[in-house]
Amino acid sequence: MAIADLANPTRFLKFANRTIPWLSGLTVIVFAYGIDQAMLAPDDYQQGATVKIMFLHVPSAWLGMLGWGLMSVAALGTLVWRHPLADVAAKAAAPIGAAFTLLCLVTGSLWGRPEWGTYWVWDARLTSELVLLLLYLGVIALWRTVEDPSRAARAAAILSLVGAIDLPIIKFSVDWWNTLHQGSSVFRVGGSTIDSSILIPLFIMAAAFTLLFFTLHLAAMRNEILRRRVRTLRLMQATAVS
Amino acid sequence: MNAVNHMGFIVASYATAIAVVGALVAWVTLDYRAQRVRLADLEMRGVTRRSTPAQSERTIEQAKEKA
Numbered sequence: 459m460a461i462a463d464l465a466n467p468t469r470f471l472k473f474a475n476r477t478i479p480w481l482s483g484l485t486v487i488v489f490a491y492g493i494d495q496a497m498l499a500p501d502d503y504q505q506g507a508t509v510k511i512m513f514l515h516v517p518s519a520w521l522g523m524l525g526w527g528l529m530s531v532a533a534l535g536t537l538v539w540r541h542p543l544a545d546v547a548a549k550a551a552a553p554i555g556a557a558f559t560l561l562c563l564v565t566g567s568l569w570g571r572p573e574w575g576t577y578w579v580w581d582a583r584l585t586s587e588l589v590l591l592l593l594y595l596g597v598i599a600l601w602r603t604v605e606d607p608s609r610a611a612r613a614a615a616i617l618s619l620v621g622a623i624d625l626p627i628i629k630f631s632v633d634w635w636n637t638l639h640q641g642s643s644v645f646r647v648g649g650s651t652i653d654s655s656i657l658i659p660l661f662i663m664a665a666a667f668t669l670l671f672f673t674l675h676l677a678a679m680r681n682e683i684l685r686r687r688v689r690t691l692r693l694m695q696a697t698a699v700s
Numbered sequence: 701m702n703a704v705n706h707m708g709f710i711v712a713s714y715a716t717a718i719a720v721v722g723a724l725v726a727w728v729t730l731d732y733r734a735q736r737v738r739l740a741d742l743e744m745r746g747v748t749r750r751s752t753p754a755q756s757e758r759t760i761e762q763a764k765e766k767a
Contacts, residue, residue, distance in 0.1 A: 511710055514714065553724075554724060561720045564713075568709045568712050568713045569709065569713070572706045572709050677732065681732050684732070684735035687739060688735060691748070694747060
């Protein structure tokens with residue numbers, strides 16, 4: 459099946475029905491291996507055992523940003539090409555991205571208490587991440603408030619593109635401002651500063667979380683297509699009755 | 701750093717992750733079931749899309765083919 463064929467909702471449903479069970483199985487396997495490796499990883503020389511929280515916190519942070527990035531690309535699909543699957547992809551990504559952003563903030567707080575002595579500080583990284591969560595909640599509220607899906611899609615697409623400005627702010631906040639949050643340590647010029655005994659389990663957990671994200675996204679897109687079919691049929695029924 | 705001192709924070713983090721992932725999985729699974737039930741209900745009442753034949757029409761067609 460060509461990728462262009464997936465632009466048709468019926469073909470997309472067939473693809474999703476075939477792919478979701480395999481992706482789910484693969485996600486469980488990679489998670490099992492990742493958690494095993496994370497538990498076997500040595501304590502960090504500075505953070506001690508709390509480094510184990512990083513195996514949840516870092517992938518959640520990446521996926522929170524990936525979710526909004528995906529919504530921004532989908533927003534272009536909505537506004538420029540008016541493609542219905544772009545709306546579906548954006549709407550399905552919002553709750554998943556919000557959940558990962560929330561997980562990032564909670565695990566970050568739980569790591570911060572023993573390491574920094576506080577659950578929260580209004581530093582640029584933490585605040586811009588909180589702004590991302592609020593943006594997610596805003597876009598979810600928008601989808602729920604506007605009844606007509608195509609109108610809601612356009613409004614959500616504009617908010618997604620405006621909100622995308624928060625992504626570089628999150629990424630470079632640790633470089634642009636003095637923050638309590640540490641600087642980049644995984645993807646940085648000159649290579650990662652993390653030892654491979656911790657970096658490898660981190661990448662495996664990141665792969666597991668990414669697989670989970672795409673499995674959930676595919677399933678949520680399938681649900682959204684079905685929801686729109688139900689809506690169309692109900693409108694047809696209402697028209698026939700009147 | 702004493703691992704025992706910080707065990708509560710580590711356990712709380714993993715418990716939160718399980719709760720969040722569990723909630724997401726439950727959301728997509730229950731939503732899928734709900735949409736399937738709604739579609740089946742509409743099809744049973746004869747409300748179908750013009751591009752796809754109704755379940756009952758399909759059953760009749762299949763019966764005709766077998767005959």
